[in-house]
Amino acid sequence: MRCAMPRGRIKDAAAAALLASFFLCLFFFLSAGTALADWTPLIKRLVADRFDESTVQALFSRPEVQFDPMIMSRKVEALVRKRGARPSSAVVRRYPSVYRTFLKPGMIEVARAYLRENSTSLDEVRRKYGVPQEIIVSILLVETRLGEYVGQRFAFNTLASMALCTELEMIRPYVSEEILTPDNEDFARRRLREKSGWAYNELRALLVYADRLGLDPLRIPGSFYGAIGICQFMPSHAVNFGVDADKDGKVDLFSRTDAFHSIGNYLRGHGWRTGMSRAKKHRVIRAYNPSNTYANTVLAVADRLVLKKTARKQPKQKAIPINPA
Numbered sequence: 001m002r003c004a005m006p007r008g009r010i011k012d013a014a015a016a017a018l019l020a021s022f023f024l025c026l027f028f029f030l031s032a033g034t035a036l037a038d039w040t041p042l043i044k045r046l047v048a049d050r051f052d053e054s055t056v057q058a059l060f061s062r063p064e065v066q067f068d069p070m071i072m073s074r075k076v077e078a079l080v081r082k083r084g085a086r087p088s089s090a091v092v093r094r095y096p097s098v099y100r101t102f103l104k105p106g107m108i109e110v111a112r113a114y115l116r117e118n119s120t121s122l123d124e125v126r127r128k129y130g131v132p133q134e135i136i137v138s139i140l141l142v143e144t145r146l147g148e149y150v151g152q153r154f155a156f157n158t159l160a161s162m163a164l165c166t167e168l169e170m171i172r173p174y175v176s177e178e179i180l181t182p183d184n185e186d187f188a189r190r191r192l193r194e195k196s197g198w199a200y201n202e203l204r205a206l207l208v209y210a211d212r213l214g215l216d217p218l219r220i221p222g223s224f225y226g227a228i229g230i231c232q233f234m235p236s237h238a239v240n241f242g243v244d245a246d247k248d249g250k251v252d253l254f255s256r257t258d259a260f261h262s263i264g265n266y267l268r269g270h271g272w273r274t275g276m277s278r279a280k281k282h283r284v285i286r287a288y289n290p291s292n293t294y295a296n297t298v299l300a301v302a303d304r305l306v307l308k309k310t311a312r313k314q315p316k317q318k319a320i321p322i323n324p325a
């Protein structure tokens with residue numbers, strides 16, 4: 001059955017089609033190559049936020065700057081999927097999940113050797129912030145395998161790409177069809193805008209962090225979502241919680257001593273206290289990474305490191321004679 005569409009709705013439909021065409025053109029324009037990406041909205045925003053215009057223009061005109069719509073599309077997909085699959089808290093309590101890889105004996109041995117190697121510096125963190133050595137090492141193990149994997153992307157490109165994606169239409173061609181159902185679209189649009197705003201703030205912090213360290217902001221490696229350093233801090237955390245522990249005048253999250261103290265400072269700043277309950281520890285670790293599996297794993301690895309240390313310290317039992325006289 002055909003229905004007559006009111007004139008106002010025809011206008012709305014035409015406007016929507018025009019808007020979709022505009023964003024589709026923009027998409028092709030952006031995906032045609034890095035040199036063609038239109039960074040103007042981002043540049044204007046940074047300049048309005050008092051970043052030096054010529055510096056920002058020069059930065060975005062460099063060939064290393066690349067727009068990658070896949071980062072935001074993956075984030076939106078993950079958020080939509082998470083929305084549709086929320087296990088009950090009872091299930092979470094009954095089956096606490098962990099990343100089993102990090103609990104393998106070989107992995108624990110490597111972490112224990114790392115703890116021993118850095119015990120002086122880690123002990124300073126314990127005394128200053130009240131955070132046990134095992135927790136610091138456990139976080140580093142889960143985040144970057146003790147500094148081995150700090151990300152294969154450049155944090156600038158990641159954050160700038162996400163910040164540029166302010167409209168769902170910019171990533172629509174990259175999102176799986178089953179994700180953007182009529183039920184999910186408004187949610188996806190809202191979360192994308194939130195994440196775009198979040199990425200913009202992190203991009204600003206990255207520029208501040210790079211400036212303080214005298215680093216090229218385009219050459220700082222980061223995770224898929226822009227976390228940096230061996231402790232994988234978001235740039236805003238690096239600016240707000242980073243500690244120059246080795247007193248070289250710079251907060252370098254790729255250096256062990258600064259990273260150890262920065263983790264201690266962050267956890268302390270988010271409520272870590274000596275002697276707190278396991279449930280409270282779990283809550284503070286979730287402030288580092290909002291995942292139950294993550295917090296469970298960090299605590300489980302730390303438990304094993306403590307057990308190993310305790311077992312090593314215990315004196316050998318005297319052998320009991322088989323046939324006592």
Ligand SMILES: [Ca+2]
Nearest residue numbers: 244248250252
């Ligand atoms: Ca330093």
